[in-house]
Structure formats: C-alpha cells, structure tokens
Amino acid sequence: ILLFGSFVVFAQPALAGVNKTIDAFNADIEFVMSKVDKSSGHYQSLAALKVDFKTTADKSCKMARHEFYDFASGIYDNMKKIATDAKVTAPSKPDWL
Numbered sequence: 001i002l003l004f005g006s007f008v009v010f011a012q013p014a015l016a017g018v019n020k021t022i023d024a025f026n027a028d029i030e031f032v033m034s035k036v037d038k039s040s041g042h043y044q045s046l047a048a049l050k051v052d053f054k055t056t057a058d059k060s061c062k063m064a065r066h067e068f069y070d071f072a073s074g075i076y077d078n079m080k081k082i083a084t085d086a087k088v089t090a091p092s093k094p095d096w097l
Helices: 002-035 041-058 065-085
Strands: none
Touching: 002 041, 002 065, 041 065
C-alpha cells in the first residue's frame, strides 16, 4: 500500500504538467489557426503541426516528462516561426518549457 501511495503522490504532478502543456498548446494552436487564412500554406503547416503534436501527446504517458517537454518546446518554436511568416502574433511559449 505504501508503494502504491508513493506512486500516486509522485505521478500526479508529472501528469498535471503534461496535461497542462497539452491544454496550453491546444488553446494556442487554435488561436493561431483562427488568425491565419484557411486557404494558405501556413494554415496547412499549422494543421500538420497540430496532428503531429496530438500523435505524440497521445503517447506521452510512455515518454519521460523531459522528453515530452523538449518535443513541446520544439513544436512551440515551429508554431512561432509559421505564425511569424504568416504575419500573425504567436502566443508565448509557456515558461515551464
């Protein structure tokens, strides 16, 4: 019971951070996509980025937290580059990344 209790206590903050990252990205990508012309290549790039993030986020429970954060940080960098190229304001990368 003690071992299980320890696992529950230590696992919850890790899951909360990953879930917080997923929620932040989903809100940010939707914001950027709403500002970009839907017929542009920038929109298609953002849509592909969203799919890539979702695919990895679905497997995040099998990844080390730092690996997921590194991945998410790179995704945010890509989103900012696409938004800048599209002349749209990009959301800031969360400070925990």
